[in-house]
Amino acid sequence: MKQTCLITGASGDIGAAIAEKMAARGFSLYLHYYKNEKGIKKTANICRTFGVNVQIVNADLSEKNSVNHLVNQITEPIDVLIHNSGSSYYGLLTDMTDKEIEKSIQLHLTSPIQLTKALLPPMIRKQNGAIIVISSIWGLTGASCEVIYSAVKGGLNSFVKALAKELGPTTIRVNAVAPGAIKTNMLSSFSEKEMEQLEEDIPMGRLGTPAEVANAVSFLSSNEASYINGQILSVNGAWYC
Template identity: 40%
Template sequence: MSKVVLITGASRGIGRAEAEKFAREGYQVIANYHNSKERMEQFAQQMTEQGLSVIPMQADVSDEVQVKRMVEEILSQFGHIDVLICNAGIARQSLFTDFTADQWHNMMAVNLDSVFYCCKEALPSMIRRQKGSIITTSSIWGISGASCEVPYSASKAAVIGLTKALAKEVGPSGIRVNCIAPGVIDTEMNGNLTAEVMEELKEETPLCQIGTPQQVADCAFFLAEEGASFLTGQVISPNGGFLI
């Protein structure tokens, strides 16, 4: 029986790369998306044509009811979830004083509440089986903070705190919880940055390159597998040396 991985925010960028990586490694991939139905279905079809299994599943993961419904559907169909990857997230660059309360609540709902809801729903079956791997997604700005990205940095720092605490709580149940905190990655989320800014960021990175979604996906796969069986509560930051 194939291992089952649920990846949130899998329609683009890092999430999509993770979905493809796990599918190619033989996993049954449940690829969550919110609004990008056509994009997600096209991707799933491409994977099917290559003999790989990716099942799109729509849910707004900032909504507790929708997350509960999604996880129940997965468990009903497959019986278990081996790996949960909480990848869904949004970013917004703005002066802190210009950020509205609604924008703040939306940022926290998508970046932090979604992790809480997904972990809460996936954990009971993992605890019963006494095994499982949860991978959360933070950012280098969750470690160091970033000017003009205060709410984003705060939400991602909270993800790190959740990861470390949850790892201690569920470790005795055989469940590992780790966090990936990517550096500057070539994704649509960074599409608002100019070519000049991206070049500057590249020059500030000791490895002299911008990261790729595939490199982050490789990191996620490592954390999910037996090679990382003694790793939990850790923050792994694929950032090319940008932040040390």
């Protein structure tokens, strides 16, 4: 039976890796993006080589009412919902504007909650489905100069735990993956020396890869994880464990 997966933020490194992994498993895909049109088209073309149906959807999830715009582009029930959209802000809390704080909360917390609420009814009717949130190590430990990012990721972790309990009787599973330092464009501003120091701080001595995050997401969305619910799975090489 054909299953359909929606991945938000599918144009980035981690989102693209997740999309390719789900396509390889035979899922029809809705791939969401906001600005990176070149990236999303590349990812969509790769996914289509697996013989699956791929549709691209667009929305700025940092804006209010954007979820309605996204949902209106989806024409079939979603079996697996993967919340991956996000951006980081590095700087002091006192240097953030109220608008930046508001947009970060909308993007990382409010929109995922609203999108989940909108897409849940068909899952509940079928008594089946999986919801996976891409959280962060900072949602577990907190990070200086990434205070709001840490706060919203921590909020998502609590959302996962609470919703898993609420949906438990329906067999819909809700989990999160909390990556540590992953080799993506988000680290492109780091100098070579800073990267070396970062790798030295990680017990495994290296950064993770988007594929390793995608593997964890794929597992949590599969029947092999049928009794795993309400969990935050850390993928961080024993960094801050």
